[in-house]
Amino acid sequence: MASTYLLTDLPKIKEFWESVGSDSTSKKPEITPGIAPHDALYYDRLKEVWADFCDTIGVNKSSTEERLSKSALILRREMVKKKYEVQDRSQVIETSSVNRGLQWLFTIPLGSQLSTYEKHLDYLSAALGGVDIEIESAGVGLGRMLARTVDPLEGSRDVAIYHSLTSETAVRMGRREDGQDLYIDMADAGHTIIQGQTRSGKSVFLYGLLSQLAYVDCVKIWGIDPNHVLLGPFRGLTPQIVLGTDPLAHLELLEEFVARMDSRIASLVTEGIEKISDFTPESPVEVLVLEEYASIIRGAEIYDCTQKPADRVGNKIKALVARIFAEGAKAGMRVILVIQRADASLVDGSTRANAVNRLTMGVDNGDAVRMLHPGASPELIEAITHFKNGRLFASIQREDTIAQADYIDYQDYRRAVQLSETAPAPIDYP
Numbered sequence: 001m002a003s004t005y006l007l008t009d010l011p012k013i014k015e016f017w018e019s020v021g022s023d024s025t026s027k028k029p030e031i032t033p034g035i036a037p038h039d040a041l042y043y044d045r046l047k048e049v050w051a052d053f054c055d056t057i058g059v060n061k062s063s064t065e066e067r068l069s070k071s072a073l074i075l076r077r078e079m080v081k082k083k084y085e086v087q088d089r090s091q092v093i094e095t096s097s098v099n100r101g102l103q104w105l106f107t108i109p110l111g112s113q114l115s116t117y118e119k120h121l122d123y124l125s126a127a128l129g130g131v132d133i134e135i136e137s138a139g140v141g142l143g144r145m146l147a148r149t150v151d152p153l154e155g156s157r158d159v160a161i162y163h164s165l166t167s168e169t170a171v172r173m174g175r176r177e178d179g180q181d182l183y184i185d186m187a188d189a190g191h192t193i194i195q196g197q198t199r200s201g202k203s204v205f206l207y208g209l210l211s212q213l214a215y216v217d218c219v220k221i222w223g224i225d226p227n228h229v230l231l232g233p234f235r236g237l238t239p240q241i242v243l244g245t246d247p248l249a250h251l252e253l254l255e256e257f258v259a260r261m262d263s264r265i266a267s268l269v270t271e272g273i274e275k276i277s278d279f280t281p282e283s284p285v286e287v288l289v290l291e292e293y294a295s296i297i298r299g300a301e302i303y304d305c306t307q308k309p310a311d312r313v314g315n316k317i318k319a320l321v322a323r324i325f326a327e328g329a330k331a332g333m334r335v336i337l338v339i340q341r342a343d344a345s346l347v348d349g350s351t352r353a354n355a356v357n358r359l360t361m362g363v364d365n366g367d368a369v370r371m372l373h374p375g376a377s378p379e380l381i382e383a384i385t386h387f388k389n390g391r392l393f394a395s396i397q398r399e400d401t402i403a404q405a406d407y408i409d410y411q412d413y414r415r416a417v418q419l420s421e422t423a424p425a426p427i428d429y430p
């Protein structure tokens with residue numbers, strides 16, 4: 001059998017704890033990126049990980065208490081501290097380097113079976129820093145395992161609709177190049193701009209984000225969507241959604257959002273606090289999604305051609321959006337602006353400067369990259385211009401990484417949003 005889990009996949013970890021009967025789910029698994037299996041250091045590490053792995057799954061007759069006290073995190077820490085010299089345990093007796101990986105032979109102690117290891121391979125894979133693992137028998141009392149490195153960016157995982165361990169408002173969006181999960185946390189102050197050429201994966205990224213946020217009680221979604229697709233599933237669930245191309249309706253929604261922002265800012269002053277950072281269902285973080293922003297602005301400009309100056313809406317819309325970018329963060333108001341290219345004519349410099357999350361999916365030229373990431377190197381630009389669907393360069397809270405976005409298809413997204421009204425999140429990880 002083979003399994004590929006580059007990271008500790010949280011539902012798998014949960015399953016793991018259930019299978020060993022642990023009640024220590026309050027301990028957060030903390031997974032750091034692994035060392036490549038062809039690295040010499042890995043050999044030593046393997047032995048330590050192996051000993052702990054065997055302890056944890058119980059193939060070396062360690063006491064129940066000892067097993068129960070181990071979490072993935074402890075396993076990580078302990079393995080550097082401990083030296084194991086017990087003889088009646090499973091041991092790695094030979095390691096050899098193979099293409100992109102490592103193969104090792106291990107003893108299977110009396111009373112244990114290969115299937116015991118097999119059941120927990122995902123966990124071992126995660127503990128080794130994310131590798132593809134295969135296992136087979138190598139004779140009586142012997143097993144052979146093969147661990148290979150895999151490209152963390154290869155292939156998209158499914159969007160996981162569950163809450164993160166660290167924060168209810170943080171949602172898993174993809175996998176980073178270092179093998180760790182990419183998170184976006186709406187509680188973090190700041191706005192988001194997502195750019196990428198047509199078919200690069202912007203909308204799918206939003207499906208992933210919104211299908212998860214829909215389940216978070218302390219997040220309230222607002223939005224404008226000229227073509228009905230992205231925000232259509234929210235119709236009937238929240239009144240703060242405008243579908244279609246009517247510029248007056250767009251303007252009205254933005255005015256409402258700004259009025260809400262102003263009243264929150266006023267309450268900050270009366271309460272003597274600097275910014276809202278604790279969110280509750282009564283006082284949620286309010287997230288305004290502007291899908292196809294260029295078409296919102298162009299629609300307004302076309303409308304304006306036939307209007308008297310006082311009735312024109314294009315500049316008003318831009319000015320309101322600029323105000324939200326400048327002042328919304330402290331008031332617990334966020335914007336997610338989606339656009340094919342964050343051109344200066346549509347998104348001005350100060351608006352871009354106020355976006356602390358800047359995501360660029362595939363674009364066809366360097367100017368577009370530099371628009372959001374002025375310091376991008378020629379190598380990075382080259383990489384971005386060759387991005388496949390769902391690949392992105394993410395600068396989140398000023399931390400930069402390349403990542404592969406998780407995938408969810410439109411029907412699943414629609415269903416997730418619709419069900420969020422009545423049901424708790426499908427997987428509610430503690």
Ligand SMILES: Nc1ncnc2c1ncn2[C@@H]1O[C@H](COP(=O)(O)OP(=O)(O)OP(=O)(O)O)[C@@H](O)[C@H]1O
Pocket residue numbers: 156196197198199200201202203204205340389390391404405406407
């Ligand atoms: N994370 C992903 N993993 C795998 N495939 C993806 C991913 N994201 C998008 N795709 C594929 O790319 C296609 C286009 O994605 P999407 O509709 O999100 O593009 P877009 O950037 O919103 O384009 P447009 O600007 O035209 O609206 C999807 O239909 C899907 O097949």
Ligand SMILES: [Mg+2]
Pocket residue numbers: 202203204
């Ligand atoms: Mg789209």
